[in-house]
Amino acid sequence: MSFSNDVRSEICSSVNDKDKRFACLYGMILFSRTLSAEHICFQSESSISAELFRSLFRAVIKVEPSIEQHTRKNGTSLHTCEVRGSTAEAVYQKYRLAENKRVINSEIIATNSLGVFTAGVFLACGSVNDPSKEYHLEFACPEEGLAQQLETLLHDIGVTARTMVRRGQNIVYIKGSESIEDTLTFIGAPQCTLELMNMKIYKDIRNKANRIANCDAANIDKVVKAAMKQIEDIKLIDRAVGLDNLSDELREVAQLRLDNIDMSLQEIGETLSEPISRSGVNHRFKKLAKMAEELRMGGDPHEK
Structure with a gap:
């Protein structure tokens, strides 16, 4: 009807x-x-x-x-x-x-x-x-x-x-x-x-849920893309100088990233032998990214 x-x-x-x-x-x-x-x-x-x-x-x-x-x-x-x-x-x-x-x-x-x-x-x-x-x-x-x-x-x-x-x-x-x-x-x-009125409430809730899901999906996509870039940098460093030549703190985050593409920065920080904050993990990945960029430009890859 x-x-x-x-x-x-x-x-x-x-x-x-x-x-x-x-x-x-x-x-x-x-x-x-x-x-x-x-x-x-x-x-x-x-x-x-x-x-x-x-x-x-x-x-x-x-x-x-x-x-x-x-x-x-x-x-x-x-x-x-x-x-x-x-x-x-x-x-x-x-x-x-x-x-x-x-x-x-x-x-x-x-x-x-x-x-x-x-x-x-x-x-x-x-x-x-x-x-x-x-x-x-x-x-x-x-x-x-x-x-x-x-x-x-x-x-x-x-x-x-x-x-x-x-x-x-x-x-x-x-x-x-x-x-x-x-x-x-x-x-x-x-x-x-x-x-x-009930249908309007239902549609409003459904639309909000869809927006949240889309936002979550976008965030996941962003995390995966960032992780792929980090892995690309790490593999370049490994081929050029070897991960064993990195400091303990950089080698540990690098290895965790290679083993866990879907792990967030916060989760990596909590998994380290000496846990650190998300911003601390991000700082270490920035160091690795800088090293990889120097290798691509033909510069000195050693840590500074």
């Missing part, structure tokens, strides 16, 4: 009294595919939305429309509820709908039902991406004017929304995770809000 359908299911369970049914159906009708005094057509790929539309229509208008389903070429199902004639006229009278223009009439929605109205809009034309992949919620509005009004409504509740036209459709979209959380809570899906 998709995250969008999880939201739809939670919304359906919250539409449980007369005022909420009235407001929710208003949102579904106003943002339906076809709306006129002669013909109302509600369509959705979601059987959840279609079934709720039929249930609310029966409760509010006292008529039960039938649901038709057909399968598209891409394999998705489309659920359609249609009413015509006197039933469509009754809807227009009930909701005082304008004849030639879709307008959100806030006067017929109680203040505490505004969220349920917006839930109806979501059921009619909304979708939200799986938060594990992307933070994106949108409404594909049937008219430009409705899109602008919906954007204003969302701004009024503190949600950052934008509009655009995509393939001829007027889209109101929300990108920020916090704005999506506020919207889901506003339309009656608090459990889905918690799911989104």
Whole structure:
């Protein structure tokens, strides 16, 4: 089941009294595919939305429309509820709908039902991406004017929304995770809000873990490269003058490095017959590096 359908299911369970049914159906009708005094057509790929539309229509208008389903070429199902004639006229009278223009009439929605109205809009034309992949919620509005009004409504509740036209459709979209959380809570899906918040926490922890792992990997790579350079210097010194001709302290760190390419400077310092600090080990390797460089330049390789 998709995250969008999880939201739809939670919304359906919250539409449980007369005022909420009235407001929710208003949102579904106003943002339906076809709306006129002669013909109302509600369509959705979601059987959840279609079934709720039929249930609310029966409760509010006292008529039960039938649901038709057909399968598209891409394999998705489309659920359609249609009413015509006197039933469509009754809807227009009930909701005082304008004849030639879709307008959100806030006067017929109680203040505490505004969220349920917006839930109806979501059921009619909304979708939200799986938060594990992307933070994106949108409404594909049937008219430009409705899109602008919906954007204003969302701004009024503190949600950052934008509009655009995509393939001829007027889209109101929300990108920020916090704005999506506020919207889901506003339309009656608090459990889905918690799911989104938990996913955001999980992704944040995973990203931090990845950054730490990448940092560790980079540090390991840096240590190995440094060790390889040290081994190259030591082998050059061994071929040219022999490790036996080094001082005891340099010979010991040189031999430890040859035997332990993955050992850190601190670990080498702790392993010496007379343990020293990491900086002390680094100082000895700098001496060996200087000797090796002098050999490469044809200079005197003896310790100074």
